[in-house]
Amino acid sequence: MEKFEKFTGIVAAIDRPNIDTDAIIPKQYLKSIKRSGFGVNLFDDWRYLDPGEPGQSNTERRLNPEFVLNKEPYKHAQILLARENFACGSSREHAVWALMDFGIKVVIAPSFADIFYNNSFKNGLLPIALGDDLVDQLFAEMESAQDYLLSIDLEQQVVTTAEGVEMTFEVDDFRRSCLLQGLDDIGLTMQYAAEIKAFEQRYYEAMPWLK
Amino acid sequence: MAGKTLYDKIWESHQVRRNDDGTALLYIDRHLVHEVTSPQAFEGLEIAQRPLWRKRSILAVPDHNVPTTALEQGITDPVARLQVDTLDQNCDKYGLTEFKRGDKRQGIVHVIGPEQGATLPGMTVVCGDSHTSTHGAFAALAFGIGTSEVEHVMATQCLIQKKSKNMRVTVDGAVGEGITAKDIVLHIIGVIGTAGGTGCTIEFAGEAITNLSMEGRMTVCNMTIEAGARAGLIACDQTTLDYVKGRPFAPAGETWDQAVACWNELHSDADAVFDKEVSIDAGEIRPQVTWGTSPEMVCSVTDTIPDPANEPDSIKAGGMQTALDYMGLRANTPFNQVLLDKIFIGSCTNSRIEDLRAAAEVIKGRKVATSVKQALVVPGSGLIKQQAEDEGLDRIFVEAGFEWREPGCSMCLAMNADRLEPGERCASTSNRNFEGRQGQGGRTHLVSPAMAAAAAIKGHFVDVREL
């Protein structure tokens, strides 16, 4: 996993609550056995005017000119702004892979679905939960600005607007340090292999029917 | 000190270690695997050259992509076939238990786990699928995980987890005649909302819940994820034990007694304190129908389609209007004027024998309305299909005009050929009515099996109690 560095990026906003994982990456693309290449099908139903199938070349499909990620400068967005309960629905990690493959590094919303929130950190995507009023404020500022930019500093846990207004956010220490150092979870857990083995011994002695 | 909740008990018994930052390493007993969320995990293990920690914890089955038409035809979609073949190859290579296509035991992962006794009380159960919450019906801590976590469990038998909050939803009193588990859970979601359980594990309690069969309890826990909670739980009782006893993976003989002694503790202590409590009056629950594109957009079939004009919160009202537009519905329309194109009885929410019996009872001696283009019944597993056929249910369905299919996820998420065309409207016993869930542009109304059956006969929604 890549280290999460401080950056300033273009923000794209989708003003909807409950954006679900089917919207983020429709199921037909889950047939892939790879982790990459999902970016062109991010928000597929909203992004294209004609239906898509896996394996099809997306360059021949008609883009929906109204959809934010099809417009300049949002084609290059690195930050996505949305409303509450972002990425509810299925456990598909493809939702995270699609966002990242498109170039999104941070999603800001008032709240996230739990599984998506978890999946994000495993891949280096940072979900930032800000209060409703702050999210409202960002939406309002975006409306009146061209090329709206935000700076994200995970180390300091702050989002900074172009005007220099700072908004701090919460993230647990463990996840933060994994992201900052680009650490792989499995490797970390493997350090405790002896403890896991000792646990198993006690556990199966007490509950032999599970053995 | 206050007593412990059921969730506390299972959590504590599986905690391998606690980290300083409040996370814990949680031991996983059962790992269910299917074709969609596992290939990248197997690939990851291979790249890192890591062995599987405990092969026998895994039970694998293809379900999401498999066609539900005759077996001999094989899988014609090459992309889907590659995914199913990849699962078969991975399972063969590592020597994992898999119920392959054509095996009687194959079916939807959340149906076959309990059916085989592979889900046992007190276990931790995970699967790369959000509806893993289903298994909570057995007083098992069961939740969906992403592919990275699938790989993590394969390699270490553990997950790094942060404990969630304790929430209890108590459904007091008994439900009325004709009200099913599906109506109960849809009603709960309508009350608490799709984010009502975010960050929590929900324990379902109360007379209406304990009165349910295991099938009904699974339906309730299945949709916990639609209420925002990763896991739902129901205490272990005699109903649980009766269901589990004698299943292929369940303990037998002396270890059965030993297990039961332990399982009898699987309930919240009387003095346990919950972070959040909701209580619901079972007597108020009517047959439910969703009208929008989120499971919380639900009301009683006796109501009319809600009117955004009556919603004081303007953001919510806007959301309601967007949903109505997508669904092609007008506010204040009675449900019996909502005409249906397709009917789907199936999915891990409602494809068990009890669901098929309930639908068949409504259908018996009647015909699917001529205006309905397609009505599908997709049993949850090969064994359920067989049992239904032994009971003659398949004939009731077929004579009425339903198609009787092979087991799989089917039109629940439309990864195979079973799907809605743009604009088509479906009464579905599945769990998600998101935009495009059952096919791009498709319109889904979530209902119970009996309500879906009644809608099939009439061609529009109808209160099943009045049929």
Ligand code: SF4
């Ligand atoms: S039946 Fe539907 S909800 Fe259940 S596992 Fe299959 S796709 Fe998911």
